[in-house]
Amino acid sequence: KQEVTQIPAALSVPEGENLVLNCSFTDSAIYNLQWFRQDPGKGLTSLLLIQSSQREQTSGRLNASLDKSSGRSTLYIAASQPGDSATYLCALPPDSGGYQKVTFGTGTKLQVIP
């Protein structure tokens, strides 16, 4: 059974700092890995999708890496801004596909202080 851990559970940083969020998983037989952000009272917004054959993806100030062999993914946020404050989730469906079996991490709650 896939287990997904996100560390830290909460993070508070001053504006402008670069930061790294971690996602660890126990079963490397994944189809892809998707990073989301969730704002309070809102749905999940997709940030980056990494296919299992890829090692990283970049979008603006965000960079996500994937190391299947070690069961880790990191989300790097450069030059953090107060608008980045949200909960960040990673999600992993199995390599058989199908989001009915996806496992979500419990998230990292990020606060960027102006």
Next chain:
Amino acid sequence: NAGVMQNPRHLVRRRGQEARLRCSPMKGHSHVYWYRQLPEEGLKFMVYLQKENIIDESGMPKERFSAEFPKEGPSILRIQQVVRGDSAAYFCASSPPDRTGELFFGEGSRLTVL
């Protein structure tokens, strides 16, 4: 291209009443997933549907809960005889028929049972 649309955004019901939550997937998406998020907890899979078919309902309680995705119209999650423990955010997600497996979420429907 509108995103995943859910309504109502907020729903208040008294114990014993019925709740109906609706979800229209993104245009061109034929896969719909329902998840539940309890306060301060992660997302839990409930049911996976394609048009006119329930593919996997293993995460949905066997009593009082049902889901459908008719040929025409939105997907509906129905909760009969609601209890206080049903109070949660219910999220719908859709994915395209290609093999990228990327998930797109709606804003959620927040059910409060008095």
